[in-house]
Amino acid sequence: MQPDLLHRADAAHALQHFRTLSLLIHCMTNDVVQTFTANVLLALGASPAMVIDEQEAAQFSAIADALLINVGTLTADRARAMRAAIHSANTAGTPWTLDPVAVGALTFRSDFCKELLALRPAAIRGNASEILALAGMSAGGRGVDTTDHAQAALPAAQALARQTQAVVAVTGEVDYVTDGVRTLAVTGGDPLMTRVVGTGCALSAVVAASCALPGDRLTSVAAACSVMAQAGSRAVAASTGPGSFTPAFLDALYALNGEAFA
Amino acid sequence: MQPDLLHRADAAHALQHFRTLSLLIHCMTNDVVQTFTANVLLALGASPAMVIDEQEAAQFSAIADALLINVGTLTADRARAMRAAIHSANTAGTPWTLDPVAVGALTFRSDFCKELLALRPAAIRGNASEILALAGMSAGGRGVDTTDHAQAALPAAQALARQTQAVVAVTGEVDYVTDGVRTLAVTGGDPLMTRVVGTGCALSAVVAASCALPGDRLTSVAAACSVMAQAGSRAVAASTGPGSFTPAFLDALYALNGEAFA
Amino acid sequence: MQPDLLHRADAAHALQHFRTLSLLIHCMTNDVVQTFTANVLLALGASPAMVIDEQEAAQFSAIADALLINVGTLTADRARAMRAAIHSANTAGTPWTLDPVAVGALTFRSDFCKELLALRPAAIRGNASEILALAGMSAGGRGVDTTDHAQAALPAAQALARQTQAVVAVTGEVDYVTDGVRTLAVTGGDPLMTRVVGTGCALSAVVAASCALPGDRLTSVAAACSVMAQAGSRAVAASTGPGSFTPAFLDALYALNGEAFA
Numbered sequence: 001m002q003p004d005l006l007h008r009a010d011a012a013h014a015l016q017h018f019r020t021l022s023l024l025i026h027c028m029t030n031d032v033v034q035t036f037t038a039n040v041l042l043a044l045g046a047s048p049a050m051v052i053d054e055q056e057a058a059q060f061s062a063i064a065d066a067l068l069i070n071v072g073t074l075t076a077d078r079a080r081a082m083r084a085a086i087h088s089a090n091t092a093g094t095p096w097t098l099d100p101v102a103v104g105a106l107t108f109r110s111d112f113c114k115e116l117l118a119l120r121p122a123a124i125r126g127n128a129s130e131i132l133a134l135a136g137m138s139a140g141g142r143g144v145d146t147t148d149h150a151q152a153a154l155p156a157a158q159a160l161a162r163q164t165q166a167v168v169a170v171t172g173e174v175d176y177v178t179d180g181v182r183t184l185a186v187t188g189g190d191p192l193m194t195r196v197v198g199t200g201c202a203l204s205a206v207v208a209a210s211c212a213l214p215g216d217r218l219t220s221v222a223a224a225c226s227v228m229a230q231a232g233s234r235a236v237a238a239s240t241g242p243g244s245f246t247p248a249f250l251d252a253l254y255a256l257n258g259e260a261f262a
Numbered sequence: 263m264q265p266d267l268l269h270r271a272d273a274a275h276a277l278q279h280f281r282t283l284s285l286l287i288h289c290m291t292n293d294v295v296q297t298f299t300a301n302v303l304l305a306l307g308a309s310p311a312m313v314i315d316e317q318e319a320a321q322f323s324a325i326a327d328a329l330l331i332n333v334g335t336l337t338a339d340r341a342r343a344m345r346a347a348i349h350s351a352n353t354a355g356t357p358w359t360l361d362p363v364a365v366g367a368l369t370f371r372s373d374f375c376k377e378l379l380a381l382r383p384a385a386i387r388g389n390a391s392e393i394l395a396l397a398g399m400s401a402g403g404r405g406v407d408t409t410d411h412a413q414a415a416l417p418a419a420q421a422l423a424r425q426t427q428a429v430v431a432v433t434g435e436v437d438y439v440t441d442g443v444r445t446l447a448v449t450g451g452d453p454l455m456t457r458v459v460g461t462g463c464a465l466s467a468v469v470a471a472s473c474a475l476p477g478d479r480l481t482s483v484a485a486a487c488s489v490m491a492q493a494g495s496r497a498v499a500a501s502t503g504p505g506s507f508t509p510a511f512l513d514a515l516y517a518l519n520g521e522a523f524a
Numbered sequence: 525m526q527p528d529l530l531h532r533a534d535a536a537h538a539l540q541h542f543r544t545l546s547l548l549i550h551c552m553t554n555d556v557v558q559t560f561t562a563n564v565l566l567a568l569g570a571s572p573a574m575v576i577d578e579q580e581a582a583q584f585s586a587i588a589d590a591l592l593i594n595v596g597t598l599t600a601d602r603a604r605a606m607r608a609a610i611h612s613a614n615t616a617g618t619p620w621t622l623d624p625v626a627v628g629a630l631t632f633r634s635d636f637c638k639e640l641l642a643l644r645p646a647a648i649r650g651n652a653s654e655i656l657a658l659a660g661m662s663a664g665g666r667g668v669d670t671t672d673h674a675q676a677a678l679p680a681a682q683a684l685a686r687q688t689q690a691v692v693a694v695t696g697e698v699d700y701v702t703d704g705v706r707t708l709a710v711t712g713g714d715p716l717m718t719r720v721v722g723t724g725c726a727l728s729a730v731v732a733a734s735c736a737l738p739g740d741r742l743t744s745v746a747a748a749c750s751v752m753a754q755a756g757s758r759a760v761a762a763s764t765g766p767g768s769f770t771p772a773f774l775d776a777l778y779a780l781n782g783e784a785f786a
Contacts (some may be wrong), residue, residue: 024405032558036296038459043504048459049405050294053337056368064405075577075601076522077337102573105587106580143548143573143588195778197572199563223497231785242567243774250505254457285666296556300721305766310627311667312556315599318630325629326667339599439704512767514721 003154003176003183006222010257011230014223017213019045025209026051026064026094030072030101033198036246038070040202041236043253044227046209050079057085064089067096068208069116070201071109072144073109080110086119092212097208098166099201099254103138104133117164122211123221124160125169125204126151135160158183167221169207171200175229177222188229190236196245203228227253230260248249265416265438267443268484273492274520276485279475281307286469288313288326288356290344292363295460298508299330302464303477305515306489308471314340319347324354330470332463333371334363334406341374346370348381348418354362355383359470361463362427366395366402379426384473385483386422387431390415397422412438420445429483431469433462437491439484445483450491452498456509465490489515492522527678527700527707530746533755536782538739538747541737542550543569549733550575550588550618552606554596554625557722559593560770564726567777568751572699574709577601581609588613591620592732593640594725595633596668603636610643619646621732623692623725641688642687646735649693649728650682652677659684674700682707693731695724699753701746709748712753714760720769727752751777754784782785 023046029037034050041048051060054077061067067089089096098121100113113134126134128148129141131195135156141147150172157168161180169177175186193199203225204259211217234256235249285308291299296312303310313322316339323329329351331344351358351383360383362375375396388396390410391403397418412434419430423442431439437448455461465487472486473479496518497511547570553561554563558574558665566570576583576600585591591613593606613620624637637658650658652672653665659680665671674696681692685704693701699710717723734748735741757774758780 030574031293031555031576032562035297035459035559038294039504042457045634047405047407050292050335051364051368052293052335053369053370056336056370059368071573073576074505074580102575106575106583108577108580131742136311143329143571143584145571195566197566205631239775241775241778242563243771243776245771247503247505247507247509247771251501252505254503276533293555297559297721300556301766304719304721309667309669312554312597313626313630314555314597315632316633320753322629322667509765509767509771513763513765514767515766516767 003185006184006186006226008261010219011223011226012261014210014213014220015227015256016258017196019197021213022047023065023209024049025205026067027084027205028052028057028085029068029070029201029205032072033201036198037202037205037251039250040206040220040253041209043250044206051082054081054084057081058088061085061089061094062092064094066097066208067094068205069096070099070101070204071113072101072201074112074237076111086116090120095211097123097125097204097211099204100124100126100130100134102144103130104138104142109201121164121166123167123169124218125171125207127200128170128172129167131160131170132156147223150174167217169221169225171203171225175225177218177225179218182218184218186222186225186229188226189232192236192242192245193232195242227256231256265447268446268448270523272481273485273488274523276472276475276482277489277518278520280315280472285310285327285471285474286311287467288323288329288347289467290314290319291330291332291463291467294334296489298460299464299467301512302515303467303471306468314343316346317344319343320350323347323351323356324358327474328360328470329356329358330361330467331358332361332466333375334463336371336374348378352382357473359383359385359387359466359473361466362386362388362392362396364402364406365392366400371470383426383428384479385429385469386426386432386481387433387469389462390432390434393422393430393432394418408434409427412436416445429479431483431487433465433487437487439487441480444480446480448484448491450488451494454498454504454507455494457504466482489518493518527703527709530708530710530750532785535747535750536745536746536785538734538737538744539751539780540782542734546571547589547733547736548573549729550585550591550609551729552576552581552609553592553594553725553729556596557725560722561726561729563774564777565729565733567774568730576605578605578608581605582612585609585613585618586616588618589736590732591618592623593620593731594623594625594728595637596625598633598636610640614644619723619735621647621649621728621735623644623728624648624650624654626664626668627654628662645688645690646741647691647693647731649731651693651724652694652696655684655694656680670696674698678707691741693745693749695727695749699749701742701749703742706742708742710746710749710753712750713756716760716766716769717756719766751780755780
């Protein structure tokens with residue numbers, strides 16, 4: 001089953017749609033990437049809100065357009081609040097996305113992520129080592145970084161998609177997005193992005209938001225990956241290292257329009 | 263009761279005073295905006311410190327020049343520590359400022375903020391939806407964003423100021439600062455600032471610090487709004503999007519002097 | 525006992541070594557500086573991971589190359605997790621570094637830091653007021669800022685090094701790095717760095733990582749100080765204030781090579 005390339009017109013259409021909707025995104029994410037995640041969503045026209053108290057998280061996921069669950073700095077309190085938010089989201093019909101940061105080597109988050117797989121995520125976004133570990137096919141990467149190539153994790157991503165009914169995105173030099181039957185490949189981006197904390201976590205937030213778009217979810221998630229990759233390539237061209245990359249990347253996301261995909 | 267425009271000489275004078283005092287500001291703020299808040303205060307010559315343990319927060323608010331309470335990522339633990347800090351601040355005579363982020367739709371923070379109104383805040387800074395909700399005149403905005411114009415919230419701000427004896431700043435395209443009797447209007451800033459997370463929260467930190475200035479508090483708080491608006495306008499002129507805005511804004515705050523208001 | 529200047533060839537050699545090792549650094553640091561700390565380590569080729577749950581922290585410090593303990597936003601939960609991580613690090617032979625932020629005036633962190641001194645830190649990095657307070661020779665600075673000069677804290681640093689067997693770095697206009705017998709002085713940097721939150725905290729993370737280098741630890745820690753000072757000087761030259769400093773600093777760290785010390 002060879003992956004197809006995402007059509008440029010589909011990416012352009014999804015981006016245009018994304019900008020018009022002012023999506024309200026409930027982000028329960030790790031402490032390291034909150035500012036960057038919020039700024040990425042704001043640059044794309046969405047409204048992020050980071051609500052973390054257990055009671056408030058359950059209230060808020062019911063009124064948000066989408067929910068992000070990122071386990072990067074998981075604690076017992078945060079896990080309780082995330083569970084409450086997911087259950088409330090599922091009742092309300094809010095799609096939720098899982099970013100299983102560093103799953104594999106660390107027991108608490110690994111058990112938690114596996115528990116969450118039964119709670120019907122709309123999408124899962126991880127690097128190759130995370131997707132392999134989540135699918136039970138390896139013991140994980142090195143800290144938060146992958147030790148595997150995205151292509152090597154494609155069978156794991158497809159199995160995970162079939163098991164959970166989620167769209168699974170395994171990202172790397174090439175991103176693969178699959179629903180277990182169809183697979184789309186997304187190119188672009190730059191290795192410099194791995195020298196800036198939170199590029200993957202912020203992508204997961206855009207993936208979460210894209211699950212609130214009407215239309216084919218596989219295409220929407222692949223479009224989210226493509227938007228970030230295109231903005232990343234442009235930002236690298238406009239910057240002189242990982243420091244100047246960040247402002248250039250947010251400016252690129254803010255300016256990006258359909259013509260970027262033509 | 264028509265608002266008066268803040269006098270430029272008053273803004274220039276307050277800024278000059280602010281820079282000379284090296285104010286020590288205790289910030290109990292949300293997890294998303296801590297870095298930006300600290301950098302804004304540092305650029306203006308103040309010394310921020312984020313102390314959050316309950317016992318330490320009570321110790322620190324007694325020796326700080328001012329205290330900021332921002333409920334953006336409130337938890338039960340954080341609420342306890344904030345209460346302890348406020349009581350200690352009140353005993354020591356440290357002025358404290360409330361930023362009621364997203365008050366209205368979320369029950370826990372709404373109850374908490376209303377409880378705090380009885381604890382004599384020196385100032386309250388919010389967007390229109392937050393000030394309307396805090397005054398009991400609406401159910402709040404959409405997530406952390408306002409769905410109302412600042413001018414529409416001016417009567418609520420004035421009522422809230424009379425009720426609490428605090429200076430209330432309701433910020434938006436035009437900012438209004440009121441003590442319930444007098445009202446000052448502050449212009450400047452740019453809509454691009456709503457595409458950068460933390461500009462409002464950082465303003466609240468500067469408002470908190472400005473409450474430690476000697477002299478008329480209404481004028482000091484309005485001057486804080488004006489300083490941020492002036493730096494914002496300059497930064498927008500020097501940047502190409504929300505990413506390059508942030509470094510340009512901090513540089514503008516650092517460079518801003520009385521001549522900017524002439 | 526006059527300090528010697530760090531040899532430039534030693535700094536260049538340590539930097540080169542640092543870049544080749546892709547060190548995995550477990551950062552338990554304060555909420556304000558996590559993003560900047562991660563980006564500093566990434567710019568230098570290391571892999572940061574912020575793991576904070578008590579059980580996970582103990583798992584992770586055993587597999588990391590080095591552990592950083594920074595008490596800036598200490599809470600009771602965080603203190604428990606830090607203790608677990610340190611004990612596990614000591615069992616596994618992972619070197620750990622203490623940044624005693626604002627020790628002195630605040631009781632909880634002061635007691636905690638003094639308890640940690642018995643747990644064999646590899647290195648301690650603080651400003652003059654922090655090192656004086658930790659050595660029991662003063663009551664601390666003003667918030668997170670020093671009120672003393674680094675040179676005035678050198679005897680305290682040397683006493684602390686002899687007491688704990690740690691390499692102690694007291695940083696300021698000139699940095700002093702001592703093992704209680706030998707002392708190295710490191711010049712460079714710029715006062716503008718005190719107007720950017722987290723430059724000291726990020727230095728502590730680089731110090732922590734440098735403790736994982738083979739060879740003389742005193743030299744490695746002094747080299748870490750020198751790398752940050754050199755990049756700081758270059759970034760100040762390339763920037764127009766504290767806002768543009770941050771991207772310029774990360775770019776400078778990313779580009780820095782041995783020739784910078786020639």
